[in-house]
Amino acid sequence: MAPVTFFHCIPRDTLLHRMDARLKLLCLVLLSVAVSFAVAPAHYLAALCAVMAALFTAELPLPALLKDMKIFGVIIAIVLVVDAFSIPGPPIPNFPVPGVSLPGVVTGLRFAGRLTIIIMACAVMTGTTSLLTFKNVVEWYLRPVPFIPEARVAMMINLTFVFIPLIFDQYVEMMSAQKARCADLRKNPIRRISFIVLPLLSRTLRRTDEIVYAMEARCYSETRTRPRFKTHPADWLILAAAAAALVFILYYPCA
Amino acid sequence: MPVLETQNLTHIFPDGTAAIQDISLRINAGEFIVIAGANGSGKTVFIRHLNGLLVPTSGRVLIDGEPIGKNITAARQKIGLIFQDSDSQIVGQTVAEDVAFGPENLNLPREEVERIVPEALAAVGLSDLAAQSPHTLSGGQKRKLAVAGILAMRPEIIIFDEPFTGLDYPGVVQVLRQIVQLHQAGHTIVVITHELEKVLAHADRLAIFCRGRLAENGAPENIVIRAENYGIRLPLRHGGTVGELTWLR
Numbered sequence: 239m240a241p242v243t244f245f246h247c248i249p250r251d252t253l254l255h256r257m258d259a260r261l262k263l264l265c266l267v268l269l270s271v272a273v274s275f276a277v278a279p280a281h282y283l284a285a286l287c288a289v290m291a292a293l294f295t296a297e298l299p300l301p302a303l304l305k306d307m308k309i310f311g312v313i314i315a316i317v318l319v320v321d322a323f324s325i326p327g328p329p330i331p332n333f334p335v336p337g338v339s340l341p342g343v344v345t346g347l348r349f350a351g352r353l354t355i356i357i358m359a360c361a362v363m364t365g366t367t368s369l370l371t372f373k374n375v376v377e378w379y380l381r382p383v384p385f386i387p388e389a390r391v392a393m394m395i396n397l398t399f400v401f402i403p404l405i406f407d408q409y410v411e412m413m414s415a416q417k418a419r420c421a422d423l424r425k426n427p428i429r430r431i432s433f434i435v436l437p438l439l440s441r442t443l444r445r446t447d448e449i450v451y452a453m454e455a456r457c458y459s460e461t462r463t464r465p466r467f468k469t470h471p472a473d474w475l476i477l478a479a480a481a482a483a484l485v486f487i488l489y490y491p492c493a
Numbered sequence: 494m495p496v497l498e499t500q501n502l503t504h505i506f507p508d509g510t511a512a513i514q515d516i517s518l519r520i521n522a523g524e525f526i527v528i529a530g531a532n533g534s535g536k537t538v539f540i541r542h543l544n545g546l547l548v549p550t551s552g553r554v555l556i557d558g559e560p561i562g563k564n565i566t567a568a569r570q571k572i573g574l575i576f577q578d579s580d581s582q583i584v585g586q587t588v589a590e591d592v593a594f595g596p597e598n599l600n601l602p603r604e605e606v607e608r609i610v611p612e613a614l615a616a617v618g619l620s621d622l623a624a625q626s627p628h629t630l631s632g633g634q635k636r637k638l639a640v641a642g643i644l645a646m647r648p649e650i651i652i653f654d655e656p657f658t659g660l661d662y663p664g665v666v667q668v669l670r671q672i673v674q675l676h677q678a679g680h681t682i683v684v685i686t687h688e689l690e691k692v693l694a695h696a697d698r699l700a701i702f703c704r705g706r707l708a709e710n711g712a713p714e715n716i717v718i719r720a721e722n723y724g725i726r727l728p729l730r731h732g733g734t735v736g737e738l739t740w741l742r
Binding site for chain 2: 249368369370396397399400403404445448449451452453454455456457458459461462463464465466
């Protein structure tokens with residue numbers, strides 16, 4: 239798979255890496271809510287400062303993250319264009335493209351700003367939290383929710399992350415095997431896809447059977463040893479800062 | 494009394510295919526037994542009954558004289574099963590996390606899990622790779638990880654299903670050395686394989702399966718000469734002995 243910095247944990251020994259992941263997730267939620275209410279430039283500036291401070295504290299590689307942001311740049315650009323043309327209002331004076339409204343561009347830019355800040359905050363979360371810890375946090379938050387088997391949900395998340403690379407490797411291997419037999423000369427794309435999808439599905443299902451047996455053999459149970467979390471005083475301060483950002487955005491005048 | 498015993502074990506698949514038929518086998522504590530057979534001879538189906546993963550159509554499996562179904566969790570803890578495909582056995586995102594999977598399933602206290610995991614990793618020589626992703630390991634290291642995952646559950650009997658499949662020479666030697674060390678440490682070892690030349694020198698007993706039945710069972714030097722009758726390569730050269738087969742120097 240291509241090396242992507244986004245959504246991959248980058249091991250470091252920083253305040254945010256050591257932070258209790260339950261509070262870290264709560265900070266992410268607070269910041270995301272705050273950003274979704276942002277209207278005035280001061281709101282965006284406050285949220286951006288918070289995220290940038292987190293990025294630098296976590297010692298995450300900013301250039302690599304910005305490079306990976308290109309993937310989201312396409313989505314943001316599409317939304318910006320759609321808003322610019324679809325939201326009614328007075329046009330931008332002397333703008334060379336007809337049909338672009340000023341309120342449309344402003345709304346699109348606001349959305350782009352919100353999305354960029356939220357994506358960067360997510361990158362901080364995933365860049366400083368291992369998947370195992372993330373799984374444990376999900377399990378911890380789901381525990382009080384009735385009718386949801388939190389251990390099963392957490393195990394499903396875990397297995398998904400474990401098996402995606404394996405399935406991808408299998409896909410690459412099958413593609414190569416089919417190319418070796420000139421499958422790429424087939425003109426019908428549906429036939430070509432079926433040559434890959436059906437065997438891949440069949441192998442994945444067989445592997446699923448194997449994993450079920452392997453888990454049973456190791457006494458799989460949903461009554462498992464629970465994860466342990468450590469909360470430091472600094473974690474509460476970070477949470478308070480995220481809450482302060484939310485309060486600032488909610489109550490600071492818009493205009 | 495044997496530590497593990499099957500009595501007239503038969504497994505018939507829903508389509509009517511008899512995978513194993515009427516297999517009675519006794520395995521004694523501390524023994525090293527090799528079960529050989531050609532592809533489709535029923536070896537894998539047989540060992541999956543020993544861990545309670547499959548329920549027999551008829552017959553039974555006894556652990557210390559008690560039926561396996563009496564306490565299936567205790568049985569699975571006592572009998573560690575290492576699968577042929579290590580990738581399918583790995584469920585953790587790091588080596589240490591994968592080893593912790595079994596003890597966590599047993600709901601052991603967190604402190605105990607944290608003590609057991611490094612011990613199991615040290616036993617197979619993977620301590621330095623504890624934080625690494627399992628999928629970056631070599632074939633031999635993955636088998637070792639599978640062994641560590643089982644050792645962390647403190648089993649008495651360890652069953653290896655085709656442990657040498659897909660390994661290069663150093664990988665085979667690594668895994669074989671591990672198996673021999675486990676036997677020397679007092680574990681009862683069951684190895685399923687058709688590659689007798691790699692392991693037979695270390696075995697106390699050889700059993701051969703043929704078309705779902707137990708065809709031969711006895712001392713390796715007495716049985717091995719008939720291996721080719723059952724579709725298994727005869728590992729001995731003319732005049733050679735079983736003891737000379739070892740890959741460990």
